[in-house]
Amino acid sequence: MKDELLKKLSACVEFGKTNKAALYPPQMKGEDGADEITSQLLDEGVGAQEILTGGLMPGMEKVGIKFRENKIFVPQVLMSAKAMGMSMVHLKPFFISGAAKQKGTFIIGTVQGDLHDIGKNLVAMMVEGSGYKVIDLGTDCLAEKYIAAIKENPGAAVGLSALLTTTMVNMEQITKDIKAVFPETLVTIGGAPVNDDFCLKIGADNYSADPQGVVDFLNTKIA
Amino acid sequence: MKVEFTYQFEELAIDMDRLRKGLGYSEEPIPELFIDYLKKVKEDCRELTDICGAFRICEELQFADNKRSFFADGAEFKVGRTIAQKLRKADKMAFFVCTAGKTISEKASSLLKGEDPVFGYVYDIMGSAIAEAVADEVQHHIEQQMLPLGAKITNRYSPGYCHWNVSDQHKLFSLFDENPCGVSLTESALMNPVKSVSGVIGIGQDVEFQDYQCSLCAMKDCVYRSDE
């Protein structure tokens, strides 16, 4: 029963089935969604930890890989994130009380001078679905904002996003400022104009072209 | 000469193919849910009153010897070799700024952040499509205006593409005495509202228009790419 439900939950995340009433995806019409299945799992006595690692994470991993391979696109990823969010509502109290633990903390924000946020939001959603606590600082973030967040969350990794070459340059100063206060903090960068060479040049720790790349990076470095 | 037009959503030729690609369904059928969202967004867009396009034609032109830049009204535009070559035969330049407006830009971003990100995303790609469609209209308008004068136009080129640095937008905006279409520029050369595009079109008897031109761009796996 438990395994069956976890499998179903994972499929809800993979295909973006939020709750029973949802008409999307068409092939799952009328079936229970992430909302109902999470309640059922908790009723069965399955822990939040296991629901996260055995249900949500495998689903989100499939989403990340399919997105990377251009098999699904942004709207489907957002549907998956919505399904995951439905489940997380039930699980959050356990993470807050400490009864269940996430793998680590990830702080993300779009850098100073830049207002783009879809890319950053996608990264945030997938990292959360991969078992991390995510703190989203929003757009147009100064170095101080990242630093304050790291102070509150020791050991967290930081993600910087930018969509224009004119704002990408701010990543360099922000990375330097962060490293000056917290030399050990891992900084990972991304966005359309960014690449590996730039990452190396500014002294950041990682560049990923897509959200799954950050997840892989975090899994090897902080999990 | 500066010209500014506002547009109704219905007047614009929205590229449905682009919308489909943005939603991720270039071949397969779009799921019902997304079709409903699209319908709703289209309906809402009829209410928009701040879709706008502005252009200014500069006649005082000079090309630099380095073949990478030109001067218009005294400002140097470092467009890079590829774009400079395309514009070289122009004897006038039309600089433009087009926007889908504040309303849709803000609606998209607030939905994306909050209640319904998927709906927000549909707004978002519609906002992009509107901005491009306005640029199509402006381009068409300029073309028609030049026809009786025996002049043709080039494609449009934008700062941020093809070795032309985004920061040149500051010079482009300085050619307009006040914020064109209410679009302002941040220090980092970002246009506000977000759903805006800017650029230049060459005008002259010997210039050429080419079918577009993804091959000029380095973003090989862009979802909108259309040259494969």
Ligand code: B12
């Ligand atoms: C749609 C689009 C537009 C639309 C909408 C803009 C908007 N953001 O709302 C319109 C038509 C209005 C537009 C306008 C312009 N655009 Co534009 N646009 C795009 C396009 C095609 C897609 C952007 C997008 O929404 N992508 C979808 C999201 C989900 O992807 P993403 O944000 O990149 O995020 C992904 C990754 O980058 C990564 N990621 C993002 N953040 C992070 C962070 C971390 C830590 C990690 C690991 C990963 C990561 O993961 C995300 C998911 O995969 C891109 C090209 C492209 N294919 O990317 C150009 C692009 C962003 N635009 C560009 C430019 C130049 C402009 C203009 C300046 C052109 C002009 N002069 O008019 C204007 C500027 C607008 C402004 N307000 O100032 C350039 C920017 C590069 C540069 N030279 O600076 C690009 C890259 C195109 C190019 N070929 O060069 N644009």
